[in-house]
Amino acid sequence: MLDDIDRRILRHYQHDAAQPVADLAEAAGVTPATCARRLDRMKGAGIIRANRAVIDWRALGYEVEVSLRVTLEKSEPRAFDEFLAAAREVPEVVEIQTFLGRVDLRLSVIARDMTHYQELYRTAILALPHIADIEGLMHVARIKTDEILPV
Template identity: 75%
Template sequence: MLDDTDRRLLRHYQHDATLGPAELAELAGLTPATCARRLEKLYKSGIIRGNHAVIDWRALGYAVEVSLRITLDKTQPRAFDEFMEAARQVPDVVEIQTFLGRVDVRLSVIARNMAQYQQVYRSSILTLPHIADIEALMHVARIKSDEVLPL
């Protein structure tokens, strides 16, 4: 699917997606035209899904992150769909992951402080439908957060 040239191009692009076409082409050892064609192919094939800004929410005053592990009441046929639909509507939920196993869903919730988190938890999280069990894990430190692939 990918050749060595594509891998080299992706390796440079994922480290700095703000590089201009000429700079990226030079780093990848390509002509600008070839670089542009290959990038377009990688976008069209879905390998590159987009280019976005990564915002440090802590710099914006959010000091609390809590990971909620949730088990749903699976006796309800639409429990999963109804829970997901409602959870997507909570602005303080910044990530939703699903799992196979004892835990069905993990929500990552951010807040400016513990008082705000408690308010969000009571008014928005506990009111989500079909929760059978919930466990809160307070984030202490993020040791590694890297979306760079070893290409």
């Protein structure tokens, strides 16, 4: 799948995907043409999925993050799909994860403050279809968030 050259390129690329190919090639110890060709191949293979901006939502005034564990009422065959479609429409829901087990989903919700969160909870979250049970966990601190892989 990946050889040592690919891994060297990825190690440097994941730290700064915006760096020029020539700089990346030098750091990885390959020619710019080789680096560009291998990046294109890894993008085509889906190994590199995207380059994106990471925005600090706290810098934009969102001070509250709540993790909601949701169990769905599953008597309706389309409950899962209908819930997901509706949850995707709530702009303050920044992440949706699904699980196997007692909890079906986890929503990560951001709000400007507790008043804003309470309003979101009452008007947008509780209005989501097919909720059987919901538990909120107030986010206190993010100890580690790392998308850099040991390649």
